Amino acid sequence: TILHPPSQLNPTPHPCIDPTPPNHEHIQLQDRGQYLCTAQNQFGSDRMVTTLAVQTEAPKIQQPKSTEIAMYLGKSMALDCLASGKPPAQISWILPDRTFVREVGTVRTLLSPMSLLQNGTLQINSANFSNKGDYKCIASNAAGADTITYHLHVAALPPSISEGAMDTVIIQSGIVDCVATGLPDPEVSWSLPDGTLINNALQSDDSGLRNRRYVIFGNGTLLLQHMGKKDEGDYTCYAKNKLGKDERKVSVIVGPNAPKIKLKSHSFVTVKLGESTSLSCQATGEPTPRIMWISPRNDVISVSSDKFQIMDDSTLVVKKVTLADEGKYTCVARNSAGDDVKNLKLEVEPQEPFINGMKGKSTTKVLGVSYQTVLLDCRVEGKPEPRVWWVTPYGHSLTTPYLGGRFQVHRNGSLELRGVRKTDEGKYMCLAKNHLGEASFLIELDVASLAEKPSFAVPNIEILPIKQDGGELILECPARGKPKPESLMASISTCLVLLMAGHRRQLHGPYPMVLFWTNLKPLAGYLFSPMGPSNSGRSPPLTKEHTFVKPSTLLAHQHCPTQLL
Known part of the structure; x- marks a missing residue:
């Protein structure tokens, strides 16, 4: 026999005497018995027999306080069946109608609806008289079984x-x-x-x-x-x-019932500049309460005005909201039994600047007359309140407010030029800016040395026969004036030209017709009217008479005669 140093043998550890025991998970009763362990290497083998004994424990059901259970008709009840044991016990029930229940979930039975829960509890829902009787719970495993019986009584009143x-x-x-x-x-x-x-x-x-x-x-x-x-x-x-x-x-x-206002929690309203908004205030009470609105300036708001309107349901409408409309609005509901109050805060949403209702950049032309006063409008709105300033044609910056010489910038942003001269002509720019954006308004100012009101060439009265063949009739309206008048092609003009082009029925008049106007003097134009009724069925001639028309008159008559369309 040749012996080698122990260091050269390197025998493997004995697997059956490894200090780490084998891990047996989920041991079942059928796992008990003898286990043979064999170990071997090039020098030989060894064996070891291990006997596994599985400990068991028969089920034991936890006893309830009472097995006599009384429940009322239509009510629900849970019958517990909590059991201990090794291995864990299997829970099953026998119902009064002899139904055997083992599967978790809804129970199929002629009794009222019931279900078996995962922990073994039997849940009875909406009990009726057929549910009365004995409910037997069985807990079983390989080591034995245990039972408990509930006696259920159903009562009603x-x-x-x-x-x-x-x-x-x-x-x-x-x-x-x-x-x-x-x-x-x-x-x-x-x-x-x-x-x-x-x-x-x-x-x-x-x-x-x-x-x-x-x-x-x-x-x-x-x-x-x-x-x-x-x-x-x-x-x-x-x-x-x-x-x-x-x-x-x-x-x-x-x-009598004192007023009570609904939805008091809705006390904050936001709105964009220039838009309209509604403030609701509905109240109950006996007698029916009267609703009154008070503005942020502590003024009683009338039923209807240019700024406010109170609807039939007491809702307050604030029209075209501006920054001046912000604040606390108070609704007061009052009757003989008392009153109730609701406060609503109106706030304008943060918004980039607007100039004369326009965003961004805008332009216009203004004509002035020498040595008269010219007012350049620059109405600025925005939140937070924008910074406003003017830049003159010479590059001078005028802040708001400003007063110097002939120039004055008012608090509302408008620029006033007194005794305007020819040298004041040029481009004036109004600028408004806040942290949300900016807007600009460019005004090109022209100055006329002499003004002359619009007038028409002779003759002032002209007879114009209407062609019966349906051909077009051209109305010539030459006008002169300083500055040169601008033509106004309003809807009235369109209606009248269409009428001349092919209308063959009898005309009724007079029909106002304004063709020329100026922004410095009253409106001027011609008045067209039939000379008289036609007995032959043909349309009568029209007369053209020179006239001056106030702006209010123009607006009042700016429509097409409905009977001629």
């Missing part, structure tokens, strides 16, 4: 209304009580003075006409919404279940 048979109540809150008891819980319904019957399902909308004015709470209480004198009368409360019914009659008298 007829309905009972606690209040007296007849009551007279004076209500202000709109609540009429009807507290009913019974097992199963009774269903409560009400009969209204007009004979309408309502319950929890219908809620008495009366095909939508009542707008859910009547609401029955779960405890049977009746709520009368928007209550008034029309709601007075006899109301009857009915309580009914499977064992019987009860009723109570209530004579309702409506007393």
Whole structure:
């Protein structure tokens, strides 16, 4: 035999005496017995026999406080069956109708709906009289079994209304009580003075006409919404279940009710500059409360004005909101029983500057007359309030407000030039800026040395026959003036030209027609009218008469005669 140093042998460790024991997971009873371990290498082999004994424990069901269970008709009940044991016990139930239940989930039975939970508990829902009887729980494993039996009793009570048979109540809150008891819980319904019957399902909308004015709470209480004198009368409360019914009659008298404003939490409104917004204020009370609005300046707001309008439902409309319209608006609802107040804060949304209602860049031309005053408008809006300044044709910057020599910049941003001269001609730019953006308004100023009002060439009266062949009729209106008048092609002109082009029916007049105007002097134009009725069926000639028309007159007559279209 040749012996080698121990360091050269390098025997592998004995696998059966490894200090780390084998890991046995989920040991079952059938795993018990003898296990043979064999180890070998080039020098030989060894064997070891291990005997595995599995400890077991028969199931033990945790005892409840009582196995006599009483439950009410229509109620739910949980029957517990918590068991210990090794291995864990399998839970099963035997129901009163001899149904055997082992699978977790909904139970198929002729009894009321029930289910078996994961922990072995049997859940009974909406019990009826067929549920009474014995419920046996069985906990079993390989080591044995344990059982427990519940004796279930189902009870019921007829309905009972606690209040007296007849009551007279004076209500202000709109609540009429009807507290009913019974097992199963009774269903409560009400009969209204007009004979309408309502319950929890219908809620008495009366095909939508009542707008859910009547609401029955779960405890049977009746709520009368928007209550008034029309709601007075006899109301009857009915309580009914499977064992019987009860009723109570209530004579309702409506007393004075102080106003109550709805949705007080809605107290903050934002709006964009230039847009309109609505502030809501709806109140209930008896007598019907009167609504009054107070502005941020503590002024009572009239029903209708250029800035405000109060609608029929008391909603306040603020038209074309400006920064000056911001603040707290107060709604006051008042009647003989008291009043209620709601405050609403109106705030303009942050917005880039606007100049004369325009965003960004805009331009225009303005004509002035020597040694007269010219006002260049620059109405600026924006939030936060923009910084406003003017730049003159010579590059001078004029801040708001500014006063120097003949130039003055007003607080509203407008630039006033007094005693304007020819040398003042050029481009004036109004600029507005805040952190959200900027806007500019370029005004090109021309100065006329002499002004002359518009006038027309002779003759001032002209007879114009209408062609019967449907051909076009050209109306010539030459005008002179300083500065040169600008032509106005309004809808009236279009209507009249179409009329001349092919209309063959009898005309009725007169029909105003303004063709020329100027921004310095009153409007000038011609008045066209028929000379008289036509007896031959043909259209009569038209007369053209020189006239001056005020702007208000022009606006009042700027339309097409409907009988001629």
